[in-house]
Each structure stands twice: as C-alpha cells, then as structure tokens.
Amino acid sequence: MDDVVERLSRLALFSDLPNPQLVRIAHAFEEELFPEGQRILRQGLSGSNLFVVLDGVAAVVRNGVELARLGRGEFFGEVSLLLGDPPTADVVAATPLRCLVIPEPQAREFLLGHPNVTYRMLQAEARRLATTLEWKG
Secondary structure (H helix, E strand, O other): OHHHHHHHHOOHHHOOOOHHHHHHHHHHOEEEEEOOOOEEEOOOOOOOEEEEEEEOOEEEEEOOEEEEEEOOOOEEOHHHHHHOOOOOOEEEEOOOEEEEEEEHHHHHHHHHHOHHHHHHHHHHHHHHHHHHHHHHO
C-alpha cells in the first residue's frame, strides 16, 4: 500500500493532497495490472470507470488509428464515466500498464470531494480539446 501512496504522491493530479488523503485514496480504490496488448476500453461498448495511469503507457485508438499515448499521471475513461456514453475510442495497453481504477459509483463522490484533482482533470481535458482542434484546423 505504501508503494501506491508513493506513486500517487508523484503524480501531478494528486500532488497537493496531504498524505492522509493519499492513503485513503489508495485504500478506497483498486489497482489493476494490464499486460501489453490488452484492450481496456472498447470503442462503442460500455465503459464506466476512471483509470489513472500509475506506470506504463496506454494507446488511444479510434477506428484503428492511434490518436494518442497516455503515460504516468494521465487518465482515461472520464468521458464515458461523466456522460454515461460508450467509449469513443479503444484504450489498449501499449506496454505493461498499472492503473488506479475509480469505479463509476464512487467517481462522483471522489471528484466532488477532491476539487483540486477535478480542476487538474479539467485542465487536462482543455489541453486535449485544444490539441484536437489544432489537428482539425
């Protein structure tokens, strides 16, 4: 458990949380390991968890085209979780991948209870949107 707390403390998403909050997060949510090549989210099918990458790299693939790679401290699954819609892309472990998994039933409470984390997630979403708009422009 100390290993997960240490990993969380090094991620920008959780960087300003005090150690007792990091310990609670580490105890409240599961850590999952995905082997290289495993599809974690499937485009057009159900997905309802928020995944935070602790180690490794995930590839975001839409209609067979890789759009992005997500590394330590980045997250995925948030669009499906927040909107209740199926994932708009596949997410595949590009390397062995370790993620903190926040299930949909607890995600709302978690995000409302940690406004700094939510704010940093919104900043990351804004960066992703700006990048997407640059691609299309």
